[in-house]
Amino acid sequence: MALASLGTIAFGNELNRAGESLSALSRIMRLTQPSKYKSKPNRISQKKRRLNARRLGYK
Secondary structure: OOOHHHHHHHHHHHHHHHHHHHHHHHHHHHHHOOHHHHHOOHHHHHHHHHHHHHHOOOO
């Protein structure tokens, strides 16, 4: 029984460390990518803008 609980604790520690390294990696990736890829445009409002521009005669 004691060995099983020790194994669970060790497994929990490994999962915790894996989660921390993943968050560190995502932080680095966020810093290295160009700023234009950080936020995605709202596709619906983008479509509305295009339709409006077409109605007003812009290209």
